Amino acid sequence: MNTVEASRLVAAREIRVKLRDRTFLISTLIFFLIAAAATFLPPLLAGGPPSVAATEAAAGPLRAAGLEVRTVPDDAAAEWAVRDGEVDAAVVAGPAVLAMTDAPDKVISALSNEPPVRLLDPDAVDPVLAFLVPFAFAFVFFVTSQTFGVQIAQSIIEEKQTRIVEILVAAVPVRALLAGKMIAGTILALGQIGLVALVAVVGTAVGDNSGLLSLLGPAIGWFIPFFLLGFVLIAAMWAAAGALVNRLEDIGGVAMPVQLAVMLPFFAVIFFNDNATVMRVLSYLPFSAPTAMPVRLFTGDAAGWELPVSLLVLLVTAVGFLLAGARVYEGSLLRTNGRTSLRTAWRERETVS
Amino acid sequence: MTSVLRLDGVDRSFGDRQVLRNVSFDVVAGRMTGFVGGNGAGKTTTMRIVLGVLAADAGQVTWQGAPLSREARRRFGYMPEERGLYPKMSVREQVVYLGRLHGLTTEAARRATDALLERVGLAERGDDLLETLSLGNQQRAQIAAALVHDPEVLVLDEPFSGLDPLAVDTIVAVLRERAAAGAPVLFSSHQLDVVERLCDDLVIIADGTIRAAGSREELRAAYTSPRFELVVETDAGWLRDQPGVSLVDLDGARAVFDLAPGADEQPVLHAALARGPVRAFRPVAPSLTEIFREVTQ
Numbered sequence: 103m104n105t106v107e108a109s110r111l112v113a114a115r116e117i118r119v120k121l122r123d124r125t126f127l128i129s130t131l132i133f134f135l136i137a138a139a140a141t142f143l144p145p146l147l148a149g150g151p152p153s154v155a156a157t158e159a160a161a162g163p164l165r166a167a168g169l170e171v172r173t174v175p176d177d178a179a180a181e182w183a184v185r186d187g188e189v190d191a192a193v194v195a196g197p198a199v200l201a202m203t204d205a206p207d208k209v210i211s212a213l214s215n216e217p218p219v220r221l222l223d224p225d226a227v228d229p230v231l232a233f234l235v236p237f238a239f240a241f242v243f244f245v246t247s248q249t250f251g252v253q254i255a256q257s258i259i260e261e262k263q264t265r266i267v268e269i270l271v272a273a274v275p276v277r278a279l280l281a282g283k284m285i286a287g288t289i290l291a292l293g294q295i296g297l298v299a300l301v302a303v304v305g306t307a308v309g310d311n312s313g314l315l316s317l318l319g320p321a322i323g324w325f326i327p328f329f330l331l332g333f334v335l336i337a338a339m340w341a342a343a344g345a346l347v348n349r350l351e352d353i354g355g356v357a358m359p360v361q362l363a364v365m366l367p368f369f370a371v372i373f374f375n376d377n378a379t380v381m382r383v384l385s386y387l388p389f390s391a392p393t394a395m396p397v398r399l400f401t402g403d404a405a406g407w408e409l410p411v412s413l414l415v416l417l418v419t420a421v422g423f424l425l426a427g428a429r430v431y432e433g434s435l436l437r438t439n440g441r442t443s444l445r446t447a448w449r450e451r452e453t454v455s
Numbered sequence: 456m457t458s459v460l461r462l463d464g465v466d467r468s469f470g471d472r473q474v475l476r477n478v479s480f481d482v483v484a485g486r487m488t489g490f491v492g493g494n495g496a497g498k499t500t501t502m503r504i505v506l507g508v509l510a511a512d513a514g515q516v517t518w519q520g521a522p523l524s525r526e527a528r529r530r531f532g533y534m535p536e537e538r539g540l541y542p543k544m545s546v547r548e549q550v551v552y553l554g555r556l557h558g559l560t561t562e563a564a565r566r567a568t569d570a571l572l573e574r575v576g577l578a579e580r581g582d583d584l585l586e587t588l589s590l591g592n593q594q595r596a597q598i599a600a601a602l603v604h605d606p607e608v609l610v611l612d613e614p615f616s617g618l619d620p621l622a623v624d625t626i627v628a629v630l631r632e633r634a635a636a637g638a639p640v641l642f643s644s645h646q647l648d649v650v651e652r653l654c655d656d657l658v659i660i661a662d663g664t665i666r667a668a669g670s671r672e673e674l675r676a677a678y679t680s681p682r683f684e685l686v687v688e689t690d691a692g693w694l695r696d697q698p699g700v701s702l703v704d705l706d707g708a709r710a711v712f713d714l715a716p717g718a719d720e721q722p723v724l725h726a727a728l729a730r731g732p733v734r735a736f737r738p739v740a741p742s743l744t745e746i747f748r749e750v751t752q
Contacts, residue, residue, distance in 0.1 A: 108556065111555050112556075119541075260541070260542075263539075264539030264541065264542060265537040265539035266539040266541060268508050268533070268537075268539075269539075269553065269601075271507075271508050271532060272506040272507060272508050272528060272533045273528075273529055273556045273557050274529075434519070438506060
């Protein structure tokens, strides 16, 4: 059996154990519900066209505009229908529009002669979406890399804490252990966001928001490779952090730098998403690129060549961190007395490999 | 070529502290080799080096004449001193998993696991999570984990610590089977009575150096002087003045004594008979504890 086969076995165990873990299943379900709610609900809540009360004489143009018209015998009845909240608005002689608090735009435009409109920048993104999309990307990356990264660290510590690691290391190469865990974490993370994305896409399609879908499509497409490499980068740090301690209780001490490396870019992308210069810088920095670059693509700020360049920077960084993480992992895996310092782990590789 | 696991001039230091010095000994196929030494003598470090979990600073470990490769080590069975399996996995599932990691097919791993769990008396608990088992049963599971891939060589670090007498008997029987089937079995223990009952060969380590190694009988002959027990009618205190005799224990008419190398026991018997009736006169086999004391002093 070679390293590849051993990694596959290790990964299969990690996945099997995780898929039976109730906490994991519940958190995935909650994620799905959020995604479904975010995409299914808005069209439902938006409701139908406004209802208007009018005499039969005034109803014609309103019907033509697709509004829901209730015919009333006279203007007084129309006014009462509005006051009672039976309709959103009324059209009375004049013509005048009656409504309670807000001027009903659709009713007004049905009665007026609007000049033709030419949009000079038709692709510009709705400001609400321009805020929500970066938030969604950053949130998904933040939560997923955090959740699955911590799980990789926990699984490493569990093996150290129970000392089963000695049996494992005697049977398979240390690298196969690490590779198996990283692969399992990546598959689970990608699987989870893949399913969430699927729910979101189906929801958007069902909710008849296909315009949004075509706008988001490329950003999501690029988000996946960025996410994948970004995840490897973070997971390598978690693996090294996990290997340095011996007990789950001690993970706090080593987790802080890793958590900062995920959290700071998350808040940076959210706070500076409307600052083109900062976003340009963030889209090249490896820790923020996975969220910043797809967002710039979405808002139309990124030139085509920028994506592969940023991806390459991320790739090189991720490989570097992976190698460094593997070295720390090898150097500290069998040191079971107390916490191992990063320097010791880096210098000493105990095992025969 | 006989199947021998051989350690040859193994050194190992942790920082400035040298824990193994020129450790060399053989573990012969088909024999149970007991590895004894006090706490911190270097037993665990030696075993970890044999399994490749630790690297030696110098020297090498060979099996059947060839230096150990990872492939060869995968056919070893190992039970580390500090026990551990996955607490939240069922016994059967993790034993199968370890079998797979050692190169078995899923089918073979399942079959071996079922047979072993039956053998160590855990068949009923196979589907329970490890953490729900008593400590003794977790130990049995650990033995199953070490044996699932039908290893060619067994290396067990303190396999009997924490076991109740019944479990010790089960494990001893299983290990003897393996040895009879031709596997070298190396096990460490600080319970000298268990080692005495079990081992064919003995390796004694102290302060990181091998003090003695060989078959139990050889070591007895080499490291202890001939010992006798004498029971007479009256006080046996006169033995003190007998040439070549050093008293080990005197209790009225009963005495245990060692003879100086080369001295004959018959003159002592004659002297005793000259003083009155002799109720008993027999050689006493020295216990392992005494050999151990003698060797590690």
